[in-house]
Amino acid sequence: MTIQEAIAFGAKKLHLLERPILESEILLAFVLNKPRIYLHSHSFETINPFHQEYFKQLILRRESFEPIEYILEKVSFYHQEFYISKGALIPRPETEILVDMASHIIQSKNCQNIAEIGVGSGIISITLALLHKSKPLEFHASDISPEALFNAYVNTKKFNCSNITLYNSAFLDFNSYKHFDLLLSNPPYIQNKTILPKPLSFEPQQALFGGNRGDEILHKIIAIAKVRNIPYVICEMGHNQRNSILAFTKNLSVKTLEFYQDLSGLDRGFIIEF
Structure with a gap:
């Protein structure tokens, strides 16, 4: 699975959300520990099996409407980034x-x-x-x-x-x-x-x-x-x-x-x- 294919996979799974492509990109960038811009400049790069599975697990959680803040364990507030969990x-x-x-x-x-x-x-x-x-x-x-x-x-x-x-x-x-x-x-x-x-x-x-x-x-x-x-x-x-x-x-x-x-x-x- 390439980065481009992963984003498309995630967006399809998250089609009921307001911003499926964006959220798919955010989750994939989190998994790969890369900025989102990296995804676009390396769209044909192959993702290793471990990261593929991890990404699919996060997409599944988000597909069930679990807040993305809990998935990423971070939230922005007043120009700062805070830790957050369930x-x-x-x-x-x-x-x-x-x-x-x-x-x-x-x-x-x-x-x-x-x-x-x-x-x-x-x-x-x-x-x-x-x-x-x-x-x-x-x-x-x-x-x-x-x-x-x-x-x-x-x-x-x-x-x-x-x-x-x-x-x-x-x-x-x-x-x-x-x-x-x-x-x-x-x-x-x-x-x-x-x-x-x-x-x-x-x-x-x-x-x-x-x-x-x-x-x-x-x-x-x-x-x-x-x-x-x-x-x-x-x-x-x-x-x-x-x-x-x-x-x-x-x-x-x-x-x-x-x-x-x-x-x-x-x-x-x-x-x-x-």
Whole structure:
């Protein structure tokens, strides 16, 4: 099998995807450990049997709609490449907006002690640590999933983020006394009864489903911030949860509550100041 034939084979198998040729090329380049441009300049080169079999296995995984990020074990976020595996939710581009909002709060309000609930692969805390290298920031990030924490651990080591401490814990149970200036989270916020597209079935379900209504964990995070006297909270949320957040915070004496939108103009998160 030549490179050209392999690309055609993969594209045919992946015909139900939006970009079958591109994804076939990406997977073959990964197998051969070559840039994609190499495939076009060496299209008649024969692929050895080992690489042929490996490529076919990856195509089979992608044909079943397994996310390509899990297959390649890497994901791009905020101009950086992070390790990712099945134990952690794949970062979405809209979460970069949360990072931008948090970065502004850190800069303008001089926040130094930052907590993150549901750290996942670590992309939020790590990106903020990299953006504010000159500041003496401390991050304390928790997750109930050991698999997700492994992803976060690998990424903190990759980017040499020694100011991020990870905890296998729910919410802020790892420390009942420490004061935090800012609480961040991209928590599960999908209703339990929601039927998800096939690709999402490969992702950790506990990182997606937020309860019977979907907003239960969001409410708990806000309540924790109130009880712990954390002045700022930034959370991602579902596009239809504005009224739920407004109703829940109505009697919590918040100073300000702002909602931010994603690139489609839909509500994507909120910022609370207590």
